[in-house]
Amino acid sequence: MLFRITGEIIVPEKLRQTMLSSSAGAYCSYEGWVRDHNEGKDVNALHYSAYRELSHTIGCKILDEAESKFKVKSAIVHRVGDLSVADIAVWVGVTAHHRGDTFLACRYIIDNIKHRLPVWKKEVYSNGEEKWIENNHCGCSDPKNLQL
Template sequence: MSSFLISAEPVSLDTLRAPLLLSSAGGYCSFEGWVRETNDGRAVSGLDYVSYLPLAQSEGERILAEAHARFAVSAVAALHRTGYLAIGDLAVWIGVSAPHRDAAFRACRFIIDEIKKRLPVWKKEHYLDGEAEWVACHHDHDHHDGHGDHGDEGMSRP
């Protein structure tokens, strides 16, 4: 089972998680990505996420199907928000249930890395000083420097 959702409105985490609560699953792993208050030393007031919805939906489903086929998981689901998000708002959510925890952890990591790499989503940061700029949503998933998805190169803007 897989379910990829793109939503301009908040979605209940209980609603997202419910289909993953399977009797065949002995492990569950989730990831939540939130809007944080700073980026590259600049104070952020919020973000606008823009997406090409038809392609984002199909690519998101493809990513989940790949995770399901690649790892021994029972079910996978993911959400990416669009529109304006304030500090602390949930931007990305991933959930994976599996018979064993290792598969759940590995599939969860695979899904977020592939979403960041492949999903047609663009992010405009709004700063407390009144400025705003488009920044990279995508990253090279082989390069993990502890700084998230910032400072990436090669992102095209909408």
């Protein structure tokens, strides 16, 4: 289990190396990227802020839940600070004996990051305006993953 908040660029290839295991038959990862638009506005950058102490507690709890529920090994790395378009904001890695559990666990983890991890993002638009995002409810999350 690995949980980390970092101000450094996320390099998935390096993180993948940390997941290698001779007992794992499957690996699944998720990368959240900074895209150049949201709700009709051109986005130039994102700023992420985290409550580090509480993030560690909740991040490890999400991983622990995923590992118990799906019998996987799992990891989260979330970046903070100023990010540019195409940067990786969050990386999730999961391994298991079989692929089915890795897909399910990976989605469980990112769904719960979106709703529970104490991290906040501000969008910076091409016209110079800025806005703190008020919710992450894009409809992507599986409701079953959010019932604790």
